[in-house]
Amino acid sequence: MLTFLARRLFVMMPTLFFISVLVFVIIQLPPGDFLSTYLNELQAQGEAVDPAKIAFLKQQYGLDQPIWQQYFDWAWGLLHGDLGFSFEYNLPVTEVVGDRLWLSVVLNFSTVLFIYIVSFPIGIYSATRQYSWGDYGFTLLGFLGLAMPNFLFALILLYYANVVFGTSIGGLMDPEFINQGWSFAKVMSVAEHLWAPVLVIGTSGTASMIRRLRANLLDELSKQYVVTAHAKGLSPVRVLFKYPLRMALNPFIADIGNILPQVVSGSVLVSVVMSLPTTGPMLLAALQSQDMYLAGSFLMFLALLTVVGMFVSDLLLAWLDPRIRLQGGVSQ
Amino acid sequence: MSRSDDKRNEHFIDTAPFDPWDREELTAAQEKYYLASQWQLIWWRLKRHRLAYVSLIILAIMYASVFIVEILAPYAQETRNSEYIHHQPQAIHLFHDGKFVGPFTYGTDFSIDMETLKPIYTPSDSRIEKIRFFCSGDPYEFWGLFEADFHVMCPAEDGTLFLLGTDRLGRDMLSRMIYGARVSLTIGLVGIAVSFILGILIGGAAGYYGGWVDATAQRLIEVIRSMPEIPLWMALSAALPVTWSPVLIYFGITIILGLIDWTGLARAVRSKLLALREEDYALAARLMGAKPKRIIARHLLPNFASHLIASVTLSIPNMILGETALSFLGLGLRAPVTSWGVLLNEAQNINAVAVYPWLMLPVVPVVIVVLAFNFLGDGLRDAADPYKN
Numbered sequence A: 001m002l003t004f005l006a007r008r009l010f011v012m013m014p015t016l017f018f019i020s021v022l023v024f025v026i027i028q029l030p031p032g033d034f035l036s037t038y039l040n041e042l043q044a045q046g047e048a049v050d051p052a053k054i055a056f057l058k059q060q061y062g063l064d065q066p067i068w069q070q071y072f073d074w075a076w077g078l079l080h081g082d083l084g085f086s087f088e089y090n091l092p093v094t095e096v097v098g099d100r101l102w103l104s105v106v107l108n109f110s111t112v113l114f115i116y117i118v119s120f121p122i123g124i125y126s127a128t129r130q131y132s133w134g135d136y137g138f139t140l141l142g143f144l145g146l147a148m149p150n151f152l153f154a155l156i157l158l159y160y161a162n163v164v165f166g167t168s169i170g171g172l173m174d175p176e177f178i179n180q181g182w183s184f185a186k187v188m189s190v191a192e193h194l195w196a197p198v199l200v201i202g203t204s205g206t207a208s209m210i211r212r213l214r215a216n217l218l219d220e221l222s223k224q225y226v227v228t229a230h231a232k233g234l235s236p237v238r239v240l241f242k243y244p245l246r247m248a249l250n251p252f253i254a255d256i257g258n259i260l261p262q263v264v265s266g267s268v269l270v271s272v273v274m275s276l277p278t279t280g281p282m283l284l285a286a287l288q289s290q291d292m293y294l295a296g297s298f299l300m301f302l303a304l305l306t307v308v309g310m311f312v313s314d315l316l317l318a319w320l321d322p323r324i325r326l327q328g329g330v331s332q
Numbered sequence B: 001m002s003r004s005d006d007k008r009n010e011h012f013i014d015t016a017p018f019d020p021w022d023r024e025e026l027t028a029a030q031e032k033y034y035l036a037s038q039w040q041l042i043w044w045r046l047k048r049h050r051l052a053y054v055s056l057i058i059l060a061i062m063y064a065s066v067f068i069v070e071i072l073a074p075y076a077q078e079t080r081n082s083e084y085i086h087h088q089p090q091a092i093h094l095f096h097d098g099k100f101v102g103p104f105t106y107g108t109d110f111s112i113d114m115e116t117l118k119p120i121y122t123p124s125d126s127r128i129e130k131i132r133f134f135c136s137g138d139p140y141e142f143w144g145l146f147e148a149d150f151h152v153m154c155p156a157e158d159g160t161l162f163l164l165g166t167d168r169l170g171r172d173m174l175s176r177m178i179y180g181a182r183v184s185l186t187i188g189l190v191g192i193a194v195s196f197i198l199g200i201l202i203g204g205a206a207g208y209y210g211g212w213v214d215a216t217a218q219r220l221i222e223v224i225r226s227m228p229e230i231p232l233w234m235a236l237s238a239a240l241p242v243t244w245s246p247v248l249i250y251f252g253i254t255i256i257l258g259l260i261d262w263t264g265l266a267r268a269v270r271s272k273l274l275a276l277r278e279e280d281y282a283l284a285a286r287l288m289g290a291k292p293k294r295i296i297a298r299h300l301l302p303n304f305a306s307h308l309i310a311s312v313t314l315s316i317p318n319m320i321l322g323e324t325a326l327s328f329l330g331l332g333l334r335a336p337v338t339s340w341g342v343l344l345n346e347a348q349n350i351n352a353v354a355v356y357p358w359l360m361l362p363v364v365p366v367v368i369v370v371l372a373f374n375f376l377g378d379g380l381r382d383a384a385d386p387y388k389n
Helices: A002-028 A034-044 A051-061 A067-079 A093-128 A133-147 A150-165 A184-221 A224-231 A236-242 A244-248 A250-254 A256-265 A268-273 A279-288 A292-320 A322-327 B003-009 B028-035 B038-048 B050-072 B173-209 B211-226 B229-238 B246-276 B280-287 B292-328 B340-346 B350-354 B363-384
Strands: B093-096 B099-113 B118-130 B132-142 B146-154
Touching (some): A002 B211, A034 A051, A067 A292, A093 A133, A150 A268, A150 B292, A150 B350, A184 A250, A236 A244, A250 A292, A279 A292, A279 B229, A292 B211, B038 B050, B050 B132, B173 B211, B173 B246, B173 B292, B173 B363, B229 B292, B292 B340
16 A cells, blocks of 8 residues: 555656646747737837836746746746746735635535535436436436536526526625625625526536446446345345445546546636636636736646545545555556 | 155156257348347447437438538528618418418518617518528528529518527528538537547557556646646637638637547547457467557457447537637637537627527527437447447
8 A cells, every 4th residue: 555655646746747837838828928918908008118117027027038947937936835926916826816716615615515416316316217207307407407508507597597586696795795804794695696606517517427326336236246135135225325336436536636626616617607706717817818827826736636636536446446456556 | 755755856858859950040130130240239229229319310410411501591601681680580480361371471670679779570460471492592602612592491582581580790590500500510520530539549559558658648648637628728729820710720629629638538548458458369469470550450449449439429519518618718719600609609698698588599509419419429338338238
């Protein structure tokens, strides 16, 4: 187990290095940089731009240095926990991300919970009552959620919530709480607004979850040990929960790696449509204005979460399943 | 011990004469079944899967219509009916005053709601505009090759035929949706081709050679999978030069979608190959001097080709949804090109939902296509599984 741990940790390092290079390249890919965009804006507003000021800004943002130097400065800062400085907000990245991060975590964590709560019972039902009307009905419903573009569903929900319930469900809290400190009333307001985005984002995730749980469980249920258990007279519920369900859960544990970053950044599109103060729209804006350090550091943070998530899920799987522990890796 | 107990040990012996040369006769149907190739078996099983079969037919019709969108659409792509802006969908009638007339629409009169400034079109109850079939209407360039004006269906002379309404420039929604199908349906196919080639090449090399090739490929896959999808799309499509023509942008977007999608396929190919290369027949092929390329392509790939096709079918809808998402963000295809994503982009304001709900109709074909691909993929996966009876 220790060697497995060590090997797994060692492999993470080059991965993180390559990710950091990729992130940097991605941000540099679009032509121009933040300063040129900024200068264009100034010129469009009819302001004269002093060449000395340009040079000063360039130097201050570190944009006059060669690309590789910029990369190393950034990576060196990251290693020391310094995420850099956002050009656009004129604030350290940590402060820009701050509040948004927590709201994102709340939103996306509720979504993941919603997906699990909805899809587990349905998946188990569909597998144990295969080809029944309920199976078909739930499957169709799940697929409809999958096929409907998220952003459009959000729009429609926004409109009808307004017409039918007379409430505005855009945003994550009532307007008077924006930029206010945290209070009990604000928390309640967030809770009130949370259901709509959770519903919208959740519907697209449940279908695949139901499908996978159903398929896995069906595979397990047709195995001989289940027949044996039935033959020995175990109660049907116990037969289901004792082994097949546990085995069918393996892929979900393997999925934790993907869930972690989703919890932080998922739902960009829906957040844009419903104007939620989460990290999604911020990242979008940062990428579009080439706010290098904000976008880069945040992407890097997400990637780190993924890598850590994969590590955690590998550990859990190895702990659950000796076959993986001995082979030294998740085989899919 | 009594005699009756001994009877239990007696064996049953058939007294009928036994002919060792007698062979079981197969019926024609059985023979056909046993001699059928793997692909034929898959096809038969797929046909039994009702939902998948229906989906296949729907998709076949839709893809066939992609070739002749100009003929199917009642209007040309960019025809602006400037007097009919935001016209609501028109109903087709068959009877007028209890008399059978054939399919027609009522002409509409324009007025404006002074409060909301919403145009109102009230159908008159006398002006009958008979729909013409197999007629000449708006001129267009067929595939950009030659000029023609033949349509399956056109409005009456000086009449209107807006079955799904018009948009803010008075363009017929139905025609635009039909034209949009050409882009939206093919974008998934081209993208999947890119991802298929990459996935098989990289996954195949990783799985067959193992060692450092495998390790490198694994790291690459891990790196790409660690990045959230949307930022990758955004950054890559923002990198497409603005000066590119719409067609080039189209190919750029497909390649981006493919470049991000291949990792899942590569992992599947790799793990299958890892297992299969240990099989006896792979060893036999190697001992007989076959080159790796031949062993992979000739002996190993056919083993799970059907699974690959099923998983590819399941990832096409992701590409179609990806295109709509990108276009919605304004990072995908742009206005002169018409795709379902572009059309939905125009419907993204609350105004469209509240006042002109027909602008959201392009979502219907998106949902249908995504559902059909999912059902078809499911059916294919079941059909391709040899252990299922």
